[in-house]
Amino acid sequence: MGRIVVIGAGLGAMAAAARLAVAGHAVTVYERSATYGGAVGRFERDGFAFDTGPGLLHLPAVYRDLFVKTGRKPLEECVGLRQVDPAARHVFADGTRVDLPNASRAGTVAALDAALGAGAGARWGDFLTRAREAWDRTRRPLLEEPQPADPRALAVEPYPALKAGLLRRPTRTLAQLGARELGDGRLVALLGSYAEAYGFPAASAPASAAVLPYMEQTFGSWYVAGGMRALADAVYERCRERRVEFVFGEPVDEVLTGAGRAVGVRLASGATVEADHVVAGAPVPALLREQVVPWERSDEWPRFQTHGTGRLTVLLALRGAREEDAAHRTVVHGGDHAPVTVLRPDDPALRPDAEHESVVLSAAVETLPGQDWPGLADALVEAAGRAVPGLAGRLLWREVRTPEDVREATGAAEVPGPALADARGEWLPAPNRSPVPGLYFAGGWSHPGGGLAHAGMSGALVAGLIVEGAEFRGSR
Template structure:
């Protein structure tokens, strides 16, 4: 039995801890804060609860696999997953168009697009999603299901998996250039409204469509194909269930312990040094999230490499939490997206979950209003951000002026405080695609005996990807460096 110390109690770190513990190892998790979950946080006030991280769940198969392999109770017995009632999302476009999209029904989605945006746009939408499916099938295994190590074939990371579409230049049809996602979507969809709708979900993954390869269209394909899910109690309920599963597997959690360095002996990790000088001995060290690198003593940058691309190009978010009196009106979409003047402008998303567990009584409701913001402003919001959030809330939440009990604005500074992420950065998933692609950090750390999980590690940020980091690192530790996936 190996001694393993996991630094951080984020979602990826706990995923690794549970899998390593069930393999028979002794696992200790050290966390500088006083709770688990990392970016999957919760704000509780006056009987109201709000997710402060992601508000929806994609690819629940990642978590079904984890719970299946780490205990007797499956995911569905630990977390009540529901599909929000149709329409899953309503898009409000600047020209006044409203597009309501269902979940898990390709035919119904195409009908809704046709009715709102026209038949030609619906045909183009179908073709683009078909090519996005090809990108997903090509990239799924190397970009999500296999570890990133020195043995990894670099080709999938260098090339955009989105298939080139011939288009006419002069007298001849030639393959389209390898453009960024926004340029590709604009050329292939034609209608700027469809471009805004299809690319808007990328922001939820921490991806700017203007700074991403076309292959990232696989992300909206995943949403439309595998559905959007909501854990009753919020996504924090998933973090709570994962924490409980770790405790069942006898994982030892130590909160309020800040790791400042990885101890080294004979060129290999030998433990973790805490801020009080204590060293926890270990045969393997798993670094979660923005953990210190070997010898960095509290720094977040790895001295042996540049920051991974998914961190250097990350965005953050501003969030307005609304506590409301009165029930959520029947037929209210779970998610409403209020679009800006162009698809290049980050949209505002309003979540109004139908979940009484979030409210003090059945005569209340909540709304969470978010917009992506750049990292690097010292925690301050760009000019006009608060006004955009308030305007979207006024437009979407019925009778807001009469129903509002209180509101609370969260900025990147709160995200940095809660997660340790500089500037409140929320890294996106790894994406293949040359200049516009981005790679997360390799799963093995720079020092033998160390491994990385969480949003900075391959395959990057987002709930399903973070969960996969735990599976990949557990596989490498248990099976060895030649292991290539499916642990």
């Protein structure tokens, strides 16, 4: 079988590596940092531990499939996986609070009626019915099949927006959809928060982003015991079991080509490594910026999704026990910033003892030069005070992680989002097949896009393209 070089050890890249190794390929992963996981990082201090990347998992079936296809032990024997209930507590600008149950449409409708008034739940339920149509139309081409060479087939708005009157303008953005169909400003804010969680501003995200709340509320939100870093640990160990070789602290400077295809890589040390296929798991923008990929003209670069937003994360070490009715995830709406997500996992592995608590705050922010990161961090902490009782008096210390810190760790300051269909085709990430034969893209910056589940799907698609070649039609 072939020799495979994988650039980067993120979740999507490792998912591809494990599948390729099971298929009989000799796989070596070169990672520029000292560890694996990519954006799924961890910070520890004084007995506190924090996830610095995603805090919850959606569509766990993606990783269940990975572990079934690559070994004897299923996912649940490798990590402790549990549903989060309520899935989220939302605190709106007017002080209204609502707890949304995990993967229960009827429960969600009832909770919204109780908190926002009769009829609110029905409007949300009707919206989810239309969102399901968009999901059914796009699930296969956007999640389970390789992106076609001509993506114009996906440049169709799949959401069946309500229309009224012959002169009524079409609903193009998620914000327009919310204002037209949901009415209540709190429901509009609820809708927008699902897109903002991926860094998509509701004012510019296409109406097809309606699939994001549908996906979460249908398939649920899950937490991995010990923090999401434990999932990266499990995938890394599965790769090692399949005899994938990892070389850490070894950047790849260049993808080498010959006879019109990728034939290997040149390492920062100057050594060259031959390969039959190269899988680039690093962020596509970084690969292009650092000229790792063999394209000199910008018009030859593969298309990749970019929306100008990153993530500001604030890690809080608190004294005092977590109250019994605390929600694992609270989304705080209002203010001059995007919704603030407050994660408070009830996990002994993340705190020194029961009389302390680790809390992670995050919000989408613009990656503009000169941002007042300390001021923005203060704003996040102030907002989180509406979710964590007595926060100011409990704070021992905080650690701020800016988009520039993310760039240092992963190569890109922005956070990639999942692929979305729209009439302009502007929300699609880079295809898994690069313009150079033998070179593939895997991970959050490539099809089907960002998020833990999507990155895992990306790895599965790349493995299928390499193993089955032109016969590959998608994951099954």
